[in-house]
Amino acid sequence: MENIVMIGQLLLGLSILIGLHEMGHMLAAKFFGMRVEKFSIGFPPKIVGFKSGETEYSLGAIPLGGFVKISGMIDESLDMDQMGAEPQPWEFRAKPAWQRLIVMMGGIIVNVVLGIIIFVFLTYRYGDTYIPREEVVEHGIVALEYGQQIGLKTGDKILKVNGREYDRFNDVARGADVILGEGSYYTVERNGEILDIPIPSDLLEIFTDKNTADQFITIRMPFKVGEVVKGSNADKAGLQAGDRIVAVNGKQFTYFDEFAEMLSGQSGGEVQFTVQRGETPATQQGVENQVMVEDQNASTVQLTAQVDEEGRVGFYPEPLLDVRREQFGAVESLGKGTEKAFESVWLNIRGFGKIFSGDVNVSKSVKGPIGIREIYGGTWDWTRFWTITGLLSMWLAFVNFLPIPALDGGHVMFLTYEMVSGSKPSDKFLEVAQKAGMILIFAIMGLVLFNDIFNLFV
Known part of the structure; x- marks a missing residue:
């Protein structure tokens, strides 16, 4: 299909x-x-x-x-x-x-x-939705396979790209300076130390390869339970939309990547969740304590859930991040839409420049009808x-x-x-x-x- x-x-x-x-x-x-x-x-x-x-x-x-x-x-x-x-x-x-x-x-x-x-x-119609730099600096990133290969680590806080501050998470994850730049680098904070991480010139290949495009970096994400899949292990355990899972088998955590890793280690077994339920906890008081601060209307419950062989229980996480959305009027949309249209051509020209210079493998970067079909998606x-x-x-x-x-x-x-x-x-x-x-x-x-x-x- x-x-x-x-x-x-x-x-x-x-x-x-x-x-x-x-x-x-x-x-x-x-x-x-x-x-x-x-x-x-x-x-x-x-x-x-x-x-x-x-x-x-x-x-x-x-x-x-x-x-x-x-x-x-x-x-x-x-x-x-x-x-x-x-x-x-x-x-x-x-x-x-x-x-x-x-x-x-x-x-x-x-x-x-x-x-x-x-x-x-x-x-x-849709405006512009983005995660601001402040969220990246506060929470850090999750370094996936190819992020780790270039020297990034989960928890790194990306401060700058090529020595300049950026505005949005997408600027560090898929920005033109990252994918198409020459001699580009990240400036990151890691455990209180400031480091420069070089960005390889062939990074474009990661984003044109269907098997690796989603294996670079994501933002670390505090979360609450979103939609619970009906009939899933999460549903059977009693998880509800809006719940905040703050510990697994008594071990506290803050971010979804930590939670996913904990479940992965318990594949096929049972786990006990410590869940805050009720009013949203008093968050944004620091990463260390934000998930454990309760107000008088929240309650803590213990739930036991079965973990499937893939390390999942059956719910969609809802990010607790400052996701901003800008809406534009007709006149503003005319200017911004036109700018985006011509920017897309310039970015493609820069991409072909990297192919002709030999920085990028042409066989992995050039798409014909079959490749374009996969870009449209299933x-x-x-x-x-x-x-x-x-x-x-x-x-x-x-x-x-x-x-x-x-x-x-x-x-x-x-x-x-x-x-x-x-x-x-x-x-x-x-x-x-x-x-x-x-x-x-x-x-x-x-x-x-x-x-x-x-x-x-x-």
């Missing part, structure tokens, strides 16, 4: 992105009186199609792209017979260079606008879907703008040359350039697909 959901999201996302991209070319061409012969989402063979006016609309069986065939244009169809005849008024080649330039930019512009609209909507989450689709829309615009023949950017490059020099490249030159570009693109697509398949089995 997860695979079906992944594939469904991938196909929907690509259909939106490619359909609107090609529609941008088509509408611009029709606006300037050019004849559009074909509009296709996906490559042949054709699954279904219909003709309306002068244009045949179709859905192709290979959902890895799409195309618009405009009369009198050297494109992927390589229909050179048409180019041998005299130019007709409705043909691409008969129009002024500036009109042809706008047509070729149409798809890129639509993808940029779509990406901005998505990010503006998400910013307006559960249908509309917020996640639109976030990823917005990122892909901005990235598709950037990639298409690259000056590679057969891409929109290649056509833009030749048209810009024509406008500046006043001399149009010959049809023969454009044909050869188109063929070379297509060979290059298909070779890259083949390598990316092979890499995706290879990564499925490693």
